[in-house]
Amino acid sequence: GRDRQMPPPVLIPSVRTVDGLAHDVSAPARALMDACWPGPLTVIVLAQPSLAWDLGETRGTVALRIPDHAAALALLARTGPLAVTSANRTGQPAATTADDAKEQLGDAVSVYLDAGDSPLGVASTIVDATGPVLKVVREGGVSWDRLVEIVGVKAFDEETSA
Known part of the structure; x- marks a missing residue:
């Protein structure tokens, strides 16, 4: 149910994948990736011009994350990067089991990968790293204090640090 103004993030198997999908x-931003991945941090970066995926209205950006889930990492190691959304309809609670996902999504999904129950966690923190300073778009699993501990408050724009 996502519209084109809500581009999906791209899950990647390792930090080495970043340069194939992003530039500059x-x-x-790299310090945050090194310190917080795998984990609940999504970083919006400038997309490589060669990235031809239609992710929606991204304005030349891509949101990257390395999940902290063994089954997801194993899948990504085999497939490479995947554009994904959470396993739920927009506005509905996130599914924590394959059965929950099937109940919400039904035949709209061709294949369900059941890796057991997924603990309901906090959404990822989203940091926009496309400009000269970082901007926190959404607070989540990585706290403001942890972000500042990694890169310092001067790395963020004034609105974010207020």
């Missing part, structure tokens, strides 16, 4: 990634 800043040192503070």
Whole structure:
């Protein structure tokens, strides 16, 4: 149920994948990736011009994350990057089991990968790293204090740090 104004993030198997999908990634953004991946951090970066995926209205960006889930990492190691959404209809609670996902999504999904129950966690923190300073778009699993501990408050724009 996502519209084109809500582009899906792209899950990647390792930090080495970043340069194939993004360009001009800043040192503070890389520091966050190194410190918080795998984990609940999504970083929006400038997409490589060669990235031809239709992810929606991205304005030349791509949101990257490495999940902290063994089954997801094993799948990504075999497939490479995957554009994904959470396993739920927009506005509905996230599914924590394959059966929950099937109940919400039904035949709209061709294949369900059942890796057991998924603990309901906090959404990922989203950091926009497309400009000269970082901007927190959504607070989530990585706290503001942890972000500042990694890169310092001066790495963020004034609105974010207020």
